[in-house]
Amino acid sequence: MDATILGFLLLDALQNGVIYGLLAVAMVLVFAVTRVILVPIGELMMFAPLSLVWLQGGKLPGTLGLALALGALWALLERGRGRGLPLLGGVGLLLLFLLARGSPALAYPAAIFLVVYLGVASYRVFFQPLREATVLAYLIMAVGLHVAYQGLGLVFFGPEQYRPEPLLSGEVLAGLSWQGVLVLLFALLAVGGLYLFFRLSLFGKALLAAAENRLGARLCGIRPEEAGMVAFAIASLLAALAGLLLAPLINAAYFMGFMLGLKGFVAAILGGLLSYxxxxxxxxxxxLFESFTSFYASAYKEALVFLLLVPALFFQSLRARAVEE
Structure with a gap:
């Protein structure tokens, strides 16, 4: 291996790592607040660029119907004035999509709004009614949602892969495009923004309180259900933005989100599902591990990456046993 190859591997590791990092942070946030392991985050990530491509082609994606259907169920589950949020959100989403068909500039905010609305509606319809369930029950529900959303993605968009136009074209240097630089900048801004959100904003402090002690947060007037909705909204926003920025680099397809989400889950496990x-x-x-294993043992790179779970879970089990003692 010479210096040129090493540089390519490091750049590839950095670009992939920051995307996994955004997904991992989103999963840690959702788990800390709701105890839900957000398995379908990869599908939410892919729904954004796929819906964008459909809108840019002048067509309404099937994900719009899915979001509106879940929004209607959300409204039925609410009582009184609580129905206003899902209904207004659904009407706004539909109007934005109708306008975006004739205005490519609106396609990006429409795709982002769709994924955020879909993520929050998924939490309200599928997870919030199970507020007293165990982590295992949440996990089973999350896996079921992943299977359902992936199957619906095949129905909505077909088996083809799509590559949206990059926001910035050209290359900075060999192996690093301007779109890749945009991904890195977004990762830095997202991490910095989340830090400021949790340290300075009232909503951020409420989320930290709900993550630390749900009963104590409830006694202080913080509703864990609302905290969960905010956590899902932030996680869905991160997934949508990451998907829109990453798709011009790797293509987008209904099945591609699962592996990205799974690697984000590996990273979240390395953080103990607690530390951002x-x-x-x-x-x-x-x-970094994936990049170098793809060079030395490309046929086994996926298996080797997932092997990182073994020492991470072993360490977590030892720490949990030490805490119990």
Missing amino acids: PVAFLGALLVG
Whole structure:
């Protein structure tokens, strides 16, 4: 291996690692607040660029109907004035999509709004009614949603892969495009924004309180259900933006989100599903490990990446046993 190959591998590791990091941070946030392991985050990530491509082609994607159907169920589950949010959101989403068919500039915010609305509606319809369930029950529901959303993605968009036009074209240097730089900048802004959100904003402090002690947060007037909706909204926003920025680099297809989400889950496990900075650092480690294993043992790179779960879970079990003692 010479310096040129090493540079390519490091750049590839950095670009992949920051995407895994964003997904890992989103999963840690959702798990800390709701105890839900957000398995379908990869599908939410792919729904954004696929819906964008459909809109740019002048067609309404099937994901719009899915979001509106879940929004209607959300409204039925609410009582009184609580129905206003899902109904207004659904009407706004439909109007935005109708306008975006004739205006490519509106396609990006429409795709982002769709994924955020779909993520929050999924939490309200499928997870919030199970508020007293165990982590295992949440996991079974999340896996079921992943299977359902992936199957619906095949129905909505077909088996083809799509590559949206990049926001920035050209290359900075060999192996690093301007779109890749945009991905890196977004990752830095997202991490910095989340830090400020949790440290300075009232909503961020409420989320931290709900993650630390749900009963104590409820006694202080913080509703864990609303905290869960905010957590799902932030996670869905991160997934949508990451998908829109990443799709011009790797293509987008209904099946591609699962592997990305699974590697984000590996990074989240490395962080113990509790620490945002450690999860992001774990994601960089996953990206670095994947990049070098793809060079030395490309046929086994996926298996080797997932092997990182073994020492991470072993360490977590030892730490949990030490806490119990």
